Structure formats: C-alpha cells, structure tokens
Amino acid sequence: MELTPKLLAGLLWWGAVAAPAIAEEPFANGTAAFKGGDYERALAHFEQARQSGQQGPSLTYNLGVTLFKLGRYQAAQAQFQQLLEDPEWSEVARLQLGLMAEKQGRPVSAVGYYRDLTDSESPKLRRLALMRLSALARAPGAEPAPEQDPDRGLALLSLTSGYDSNAYSLQNELLTDDSVGADTFTELFAWGQYRLRGTAEDGWRLHGFAFGRRYSDLESLNLTSFNAGISRHMPWQGWRVELGGVAETASLGGERVTNEWRLVGRMQQEFGNGVLTLAYQPSYFNGTETYRYLDGWRQRFEARWAAPLAIMDIDVLYRLDLDDRQDLATADDGFYSYSPRRQTFGVEAELPLSWGWSLHAGSHYRLSNYRGNNRLQDSDGEFKQQAREGNRLRSWIGAEVQLLPRLQLDARVIRTNNDDNFDIYSYEKTEASLSVRYVF
Numbered sequence: 001m002e003l004t005p006k007l008l009a010g011l012l013w014w015g016a017v018a019a020p021a022i023a024e025e026p027f028a029n030g031t032a033a034f035k036g037g038d039y040e041r042a043l044a045h046f047e048q049a050r051q052s053g054q055q056g057p058s059l060t061y062n063l064g065v066t067l068f069k070l071g072r073y074q075a076a077q078a079q080f081q082q083l084l085e086d087p088e089w090s091e092v093a094r095l096q097l098g099l100m101a102e103k104q105g106r107p108v109s110a111v112g113y114y115r116d117l118t119d120s121e122s123p124k125l126r127r128l129a130l131m132r133l134s135a136l137a138r139a140p141g142a143e144p145a146p147e148q149d150p151d152r153g154l155a156l157l158s159l160t161s162g163y164d165s166n167a168y169s170l171q172n173e174l175l176t177d178d179s180v181g182a183d184t185f186t187e188l189f190a191w192g193q194y195r196l197r198g199t200a201e202d203g204w205r206l207h208g209f210a211f212g213r214r215y216s217d218l219e220s221l222n223l224t225s226f227n228a229g230i231s232r233h234m235p236w237q238g239w240r241v242e243l244g245g246v247a248e249t250a251s252l253g254g255e256r257v258t259n260e261w262r263l264v265g266r267m268q269q270e271f272g273n274g275v276l277t278l279a280y281q282p283s284y285f286n287g288t289e290t291y292r293y294l295d296g297w298r299q300r301f302e303a304r305w306a307a308p309l310a311i312m313d314i315d316v317l318y319r320l321d322l323d324d325r326q327d328l329a330t331a332d333d334g335f336y337s338y339s340p341r342r343q344t345f346g347v348e349a350e351l352p353l354s355w356g357w358s359l360h361a362g363s364h365y366r367l368s369n370y371r372g373n374n375r376l377q378d379s380d381g382e383f384k385q386q387a388r389e390g391n392r393l394r395s396w397i398g399a400e401v402q403l404l405p406r407l408q409l410d411a412r413v414i415r416t417n418n419d420d421n422f423d424i425y426s427y428e429k430t431e432a433s434l435s436v437r438y439v440f
Contacts, residue, residue, distance in 0.1 A: 162433030274307030
C-alpha cells in the first residue's frame with residue numbers, strides 16, 4: 001500500500017504537535033519541506049535537528065516517515081522500531097511498519113503488525129489495520145502471520161446472500177418469461193493458509209479454499225468447488241517469486257464435472273509507486289464421464305499493475321488464456337468447441353472513506369475466439385456452421401463497511417453482457433449480493 005501524500009502529511013503533522021519541546025527551526029523547516037513534497041530536503045533538516053542535539057519520539061517518527069517516503073525502508077524501519085516501547089507512539093509505529101512490510105513484499109510481517117492494532121483504542125488506527133488485513137486476505141498469494149507470531153495461519157470465512165436475474169445465463173428469448181431464469185442464492189466461501197516453514201520471502205505455505213453456491217429453486221445449478229495447494233516463496237534477482245501446485249475439483253447440481261491440476265508461477269516487483277505482478281499457470285482438466293469434452297490443457301498468462309492514483313488504489317489486468325480441449329462432437333454431426341483463445345482486459349478501483357467505509361468498482365472485458373467451426377442449431381432454428389466468437393463485459397460496483405473488529409459487510413451489484421455470433425450463447429444478467437466476512 002502506498003500512503004497518499006495527504007495521509008503522510010497528516011501523520012507527519014501528528015509527530016510535529018505531539019512533542020512541543022521540539023520547536024527549533026530545522027525541525028519546523030523539515031515539516032514544511034515534507035508537506036511541500038521535497039522529501040530529500042525534509043530529511044536533511046530532520047538530520048540537522050538531530051545533529052544539533054534535539055531528541056524525542058516526534059523527531060524519530062518524522063525521520064521514519066520521511067525515509068519511508070524516499071524508499072529507504074531499512075533506515076525507516078530502524079526509526080520506527082525505536083518507538084515500539086513508547087506507549088504514546090508504539091501503535092502508530094506498528095502501522096507504519098505494517099505498511100512498509102507490504103511495500104517490501106512481506107505480507108507475512110504486515111499481518112502481524114496489523115493484528116496487534118485490531119484492539120487499539122484509536123478508531124482510526126483500528127480501521128486502517130482492519131482494512132489492510134481484509135485486503136491481504138483477498139489478495140492472491142496472501143501470507144500468514146510472521147514467524148515470531150505463534151499464530152502461523154490466516155483464514156477468511158464469508159457468507160453471501162444474493163439474487164441472480166438469469167441464473168441459466170441464457171438469451172432472454174429462450175426464457176418463457178422474465179422470472180423463469182431468476183432465483184435467489186446463498187454462498188459460503190472459506191479460505192485459509194498455513195506457513196509450513198521459513199518466512200514469506202523464503203519459505204513454504206499450504207493453502208486452500210471451499211466454495212458453494214446454492215439456489216433456492218434451480219438446484220441443477222448448484223455449484224461446489226474445493227481447492228488445495230502448496231507454494232514455495234523465494235527472492236530472485238530483486239523479484240518476489242512464488243512456485244507451486246494446486247488441485248481443484250468442481251461439481252454442478254451435485255454431479256462432479258471436472259478435476260484440475262494447476263502449476264503456479266508468479267513473480268512480483270515494485271516499480272516506482274506501483275507493483276507489477278506476472279504469472280504463468282498451466283492447467284490440465286480431466287472431466288468426468290459426462291464431461292469428457294472438457295479434457296485438456298489451459299495455458300494462462302497474466303500481467304497485473306497495482307498503484308495508487310490520487311486517493312484511490314487502482315489495479316489494471318491483462319490475461320491471456322489458451323485452451324486445447326477435447327471438444328464435443330454429437331451423433332447428429334454437431335460440433336461444439338470448448339477450446340477458446342481468450343483475452344481479458346480489466347480495471348478495478350477502491351476508494352477508502354471515513355468511518356470504516358470504502359467504495360469499489362471494476363470492469364472486465366473478455367474477447368473469445370474458439371478453435372474449429374461450431375455446427376449447431378441456433379436459437380432462431382437456423383443451422384449454422386462457423387467459428388464461434390464472443391465478447392463479455394462484466395462490471396460491478398459495491399461498498400464495504402467495517403462492523404466490528406475483523407468483521408466486514410460487503411454489498412455489490414454485478415452486470416454481465418455476453419454477445420456471441422451464435423445467438424444461443426448471448427445473454428444479459430444482473431446479480432445483487434450482500435456478504436458478511438470474518439478474518440481470523
């Protein structure tokens with residue numbers, strides 16, 4: 001997480017007023033330079049203040065936030081650690097150490113610092129810590145608590161209730177009336193991980209999730225999936241690297257559909273104010289007897305850029321999927337391709353607000369081109385033979401609020417528009433949901 005200049009200036013001001021004894025000119029000049037964005041000059045003034053004999057936690061703190069802003073993390077960490085034994089400064093120092101651990105790609109340490117703040121008497125510090133814990137729990141590759149913390153695991157439990165206007169994902173003309181494909185649903189999602197050995201930078205972790213969606217009436221659409229994996233984290237030439245394997249199974253309407261075995265290769269590095277993540281994930285799918293046409297490979301390449309923009313956090317995504325499946329040939333000479341080449345372009349934004357609220361929105365646009373010529377009867381009764389092409393736009397907007405320490409409420413609305421040159425695959429749908437999440 002990158003602190004916005006406004007927030008850093010506010011924290012610096014906090015340090016300036018907390019110790020009135022430090023009122024000499026170098027300190028005041030350093031504060032002014034920091035607020036003006038000239039961090040090198042601010043650091044020079046603060047160091048001059050210390051060399052002239054000025055001491056105290058306020059000066060130590062302001063040196064820390066200035067070094068943090070300049071990217072000199074080791075030196076900044078040394079300043080903040082000096083404040084951990086000071087009852088008036090320990091909590092704000094822990095917050096800064098957590099934020100800095102995230103910037104360095106050490107979420108394992110960040111989680112430990114944030115957890116210490118969940119019982120803080122300061123509502124502001126408590127809210128900031130809980131927001132970061134939630135973000136780490138939702139992020140790919142989230143890490144458990146630090147090595148010195150006896151609690152080596154991290155987990156999240158989410159319960160969702162929602163409404164789906166077109167659960168079958170069919171073209172409206174194929175529904176006898178507007179209510180046929182609509183239904184309410186409930187979802188349960190449980191995710192967890194455990195650090196087996198080492199640290200976040202150089203160690204092993206076990207992770208997995210369980211997911212289930214149940215419709216009130218359309219039981220044939222009930223979806224269940226389970227996932228378990230192991231990952232190795234290590235530094236390599238300035239990159240934070242993750243290598244691992246995952247096994248996943250999915251069921252539809254109580255019938256198992258497919259098993260997936262996936263390798264995971266992910267590398268991440270910081271550039272300026274942003275973080276670049278590159279990933280390669282080859283998967284092999286093995287369908288059950290009814291779903292043999294899903295057998296085959298998928299190669300997934302992904303690039304993601306996350307950075308602050310003004311007071312928001314922005315995440316930009318590009319994904320390329322290359323599928324080579326068995327596909328489906330029917331007895332009546334029909335052919336259905338399940339081997340698409342897909343490109344996904346996405347952007348997401350999160351805006352933190354006061355009183356524990358935050359707003360989030362995003363949109364993903366996906367282009368799909370299928371191998372071979374589909375041969376099938378379309379929704380208008382016409383028999384078509386051509387290569388299938390489609391595009392899907394999926395957009396959402398939502399809000400999150402912190403109810404209690406580690407307990408969050410999330411509401412969102414998702415709109416999906418899928419257009420295909422075979423009309424039978426075109427559809428529109430709207431989903432509205434309300435989720436309660438607890439971070440352990």
